[in-house]
Amino acid sequence: MTHKNFKNIDKVTYGRGSFSQLAQTVEPLRNENNKYFVYVIDNYFKGKPLSNQLQNKTEDLVYFIDVDPYEPTTQQIDQLRDEILSKKGLPSGVIGIGGGSIMDIAKALSLMLTNEGSSTLYQGLNLIKKPGIYHLGVPTTSGTGAEVSMTAVLTGPEKKLGLKCDWTVFNQVILDPELIASVPKDWWFYTGMDTYIHCIESHNGIRNNAFSLAYGDQALHLCREVFLNDKAGQTPENDDKLMVASLMGGLSLTYSEVGVCHALSYGLSKIHGTRHCFANCIIFQHLKDIYPEGVDEFNQMIKKHRIELPQNLSKEWNEDVLTQMATVSYNLPFMWNHAFGDKYREIATMDYIKDLFRRL
Amino acid sequence: MTHKNFKNIDKVTYGRGSFSQLAQTVEPLRNENNKYFVYVIDNYFKGKPLSNQLQNKTEDLVYFIDVDPYEPTTQQIDQLRDEILSKKGLPSGVIGIGGGSIMDIAKALSLMLTNEGSSTLYQGLNLIKKPGIYHLGVPTTSGTGAEVSMTAVLTGPEKKLGLKCDWTVFNQVILDPELIASVPKDWWFYTGMDTYIHCIESHNGIRNNAFSLAYGDQALHLCREVFLNDKAGQTPENDDKLMVASLMGGLSLTYSEVGVCHALSYGLSKIHGTRHCFANCIIFQHLKDIYPEGVDEFNQMIKKHRIELPQNLSKEWNEDVLTQMATVSYNLPFMWNHAFGDKYREIATMDYIKDLFRRL
Numbered sequence: 142m143t144h145k146n147f148k149n150i151d152k153v154t155y156g157r158g159s160f161s162q163l164a165q166t167v168e169p170l171r172n173e174n175n176k177y178f179v180y181v182i183d184n185y186f187k188g189k190p191l192s193n194q195l196q197n198k199t200e201d202l203v204y205f206i207d208v209d210p211y212e213p214t215t216q217q218i219d220q221l222r223d224e225i226l227s228k229k230g231l232p233s234g235v236i237g238i239g240g241g242s243i244m245d246i247a248k249a250l251s252l253m254l255t256n257e258g259s260s261t262l263y264q265g266l267n268l269i270k271k272p273g274i275y276h277l278g279v280p281t282t283s284g285t286g287a288e289v290s291m292t293a294v295l296t297g298p299e300k301k302l303g304l305k306c307d308w309t310v311f312n313q314v315i316l317d318p319e320l321i322a323s324v325p326k327d328w329w330f331y332t333g334m335d336t337y338i339h340c341i342e343s344h345n346g347i348r349n350n351a352f353s354l355a356y357g358d359q360a361l362h363l364c365r366e367v368f369l370n371d372k373a374g375q376t377p378e379n380d381d382k383l384m385v386a387s388l389m390g391g392l393s394l395t396y397s398e399v400g401v402c403h404a405l406s407y408g409l410s411k412i413h414g415t416r417h418c419f420a421n422c423i424i425f426q427h428l429k430d431i432y433p434e435g436v437d438e439f440n441q442m443i444k445k446h447r448i449e450l451p452q453n454l455s456k457e458w459n460e461d462v463l464t465q466m467a468t469v470s471y472n473l474p475f476m477w478n479h480a481f482g483d484k485y486r487e488i489a490t491m492d493y494i495k496d497l498f499r500r501l
Numbered sequence: 502m503t504h505k506n507f508k509n510i511d512k513v514t515y516g517r518g519s520f521s522q523l524a525q526t527v528e529p530l531r532n533e534n535n536k537y538f539v540y541v542i543d544n545y546f547k548g549k550p551l552s553n554q555l556q557n558k559t560e561d562l563v564y565f566i567d568v569d570p571y572e573p574t575t576q577q578i579d580q581l582r583d584e585i586l587s588k589k590g591l592p593s594g595v596i597g598i599g600g601g602s603i604m605d606i607a608k609a610l611s612l613m614l615t616n617e618g619s620s621t622l623y624q625g626l627n628l629i630k631k632p633g634i635y636h637l638g639v640p641t642t643s644g645t646g647a648e649v650s651m652t653a654v655l656t657g658p659e660k661k662l663g664l665k666c667d668w669t670v671f672n673q674v675i676l677d678p679e680l681i682a683s684v685p686k687d688w689w690f691y692t693g694m695d696t697y698i699h700c701i702e703s704h705n706g707i708r709n710n711a712f713s714l715a716y717g718d719q720a721l722h723l724c725r726e727v728f729l730n731d732k733a734g735q736t737p738e739n740d741d742k743l744m745v746a747s748l749m750g751g752l753s754l755t756y757s758e759v760g761v762c763h764a765l766s767y768g769l770s771k772i773h774g775t776r777h778c779f780a781n782c783i784i785f786q787h788l789k790d791i792y793p794e795g796v797d798e799f800n801q802m803i804k805k806h807r808i809e810l811p812q813n814l815s816k817e818w819n820e821d822v823l824t825q826m827a828t829v830s831y832n833l834p835f836m837w838n839h840a841f842g843d844k845y846r847e848i849a850t851m852d853y854i855k856d857l858f859r860r861l
Binding site for chain 1: 503504505506507508509510511512513514515516518519522526667673676678710711712715716718719722723738741742744745746749756
């Protein structure tokens with residue numbers, strides 16, 4: 142079809158304190174399959190107050206998962222799936238509580254619990270064969286848009302690429318701005334900037350329409366309130382807004398695309414394991430010729446919040462490493478096409494991409 | 502639950518020309534139930550080009566329905582349901598093509614095809630007992646938000662009230678801005694103003710949060726571009742925007758409420774049969790003391806597009822008629838509460854409401 146037919150999150154709860162409704166929300170699902178839920182939670186919360194508010198039942202399996210420093214891998218999902226199925230069979234559903242990586246793990250796990258073989262088989266668009274099980278996302282950082290997207294990004298032995306299909310989208314998300322209050326300042330900034338960069342890239346390219354612009358521009362407006370204006374900073378009011386900005390930034394991409402920063406970011410992350418949002422920030426500061434206004438505003442926000450980004454990384458990279466990074470980025474033609482139009486192949490050559498990496 | 506858990510439209514297609522994807526979109530559903538679709542289409546399109554682009558199959562039932570001057574009634578839905586079931590049994594799905602009234606008919610019909618007895622039994626929140634069948638909406642006017650809402654408003658012998666539950670929400674909408682290009686100018690204005698008034702009412706009240714504000718304020722921004730700014734008017738670019746504004750205005754109400762204008766509008770429509778969007782406009786012009794900035798802007802838009810609204814209607818209304826109208830409006834406490842806060846019962850008395858009607 143020419144026009145995308147996009148799958149929404151089935152149900153959305155938004156509001157301060159709404160996390161306390163988790164148990165009620167999943168109660169009607171508890172008779173499905175082997176009548177238990179799997180929780181996947183960012184290890185960051187182990188021993189923290191949130192770990193006492195999980196509302197889990199004794200039969201549930203609770204996994205605290207370390208997503209630092211590495212992003213989710215295909216191997217990790219396959220192992221977790223095998224362990225869960227051999228322990229207790231098919232669960233009623235998966236509940237993910239954490240940042241973008243945990244959202245991706247919950248989405249991927251839901252699919253891989255019903256699809257046989259390694260998740261590497263399904264990296265790409267519409268390769269998944271059967272619907273996954275019920276999955277619910279509770280984001281504790283805001284910005285990646287993973288709570289709303291139809292992709293579960295995994296790093297495999299060969300590629301960093303999502304399991305992407307309608308069934309990837311969450312059945313339920315609970316958006317409780319209280320949960321993002323405790324994000325350390327630097328990660329509050331990096332993850333929030335993921336939305337900001339999504340929207341700048343989404344706006345500046347050829348694959349736009351009024352839908353993506355309306356969502357993207359409102360998300361940018363909210364980002365400016367959270368990160369740039371007089372009342373900027375980690376306040377409850379701004380947490381409320383950032384959570385909506387992340388959702389809207391994600392929806393903006395439904396009818397648009399990310400661009401140069403994300404294409405480079407995938408190369409940086411795949412070869413060096415750099416976390417996605419952080420990688421975006423490291424790169425975006427150097428793209429003023431491509432996104433002049435966006436990078437100007439970004440640098441103002443960097444200054445305002447006294448964020449220090451690593452510099453001169455490329456000193457350590459030899460030609461071989463640069464080629465590996467550039468190859469990953471080069472193989473994301475949709476992003477380059479969106480950013481540079483029909484003649485993108487003439488512009489975004491391997492040499493050009495390597496030169497962009499040399500700026501870092 | 503304290504925080505609403507709202508049901509999204511399952512799938513959304515947006516874009517110029519996307520209506521041509523209708524047949525492809527429903528193809529996978531054609532094996533459901535008795536393997537045929539019911540089309541409900543605004544009679545306005547009978548003999549017009551759109552009626553040759555329906556992409557229906559010979560087995561489908563196609564109903565052109567006159568929604569002028571009256572809004573959908575419970576009796577109408579019950580009769581249509583009975584006729585469809587006796588003719589061909591349970592359809593695979595219902596496809597609605599038209600404005601807000603047709604959207605309401607498609608939603609109500611989908612529910613009443615599986616729920617026994619009269620639709621008057623189900624007017625209210627969560628009274629429907631079984632999920633309806635697949636239903637797809639193709640709006641041809643923009644503004645009511647009926648394409649996204651969880652209610653199918655019906656006028657019954659006793660009340661004008663929606664069938665309201667998660668199952669009311671469309672499984673699919675196709676948003677093709679080309680379809681709203683032919684709306685006559687006055688109805689383009691009235692229906693568009695429904696979104697504008699939604700957002701003014703949603704913003705000015707006690708039941709707000711950052712979600713409803715972000716959606717409502719962006720819808721207002723789009724309305725200003727469509728109806729107020731230099732480039733205002735019925736242009737393709739503005740049709741693109743108005744269709745998104747309607748969706749966002751509807752989503753703004755998810756975490757907020759309409760207010761005084763809608764409360765009065767229900768009274769006017771129930772007693773005099775005035776169409777919803779038109780009734781809103783007739784009323785809103787007189788509410789400057791309640792929504793000062795909104796009414797100012799509304800009057801600028803009225804002037805810009807040379808819309809003439811009826812005046813001095815209340816001359817014809819005796820005390821008995823005013824009491825009937827005010828009773829309908831009085832019995833919408835959520836709207837008055839949202840608009841006036843906790844002391845709303847002291848403000849929005851029957852006498853006060855009658856006085857508001859006397860302004861018309």
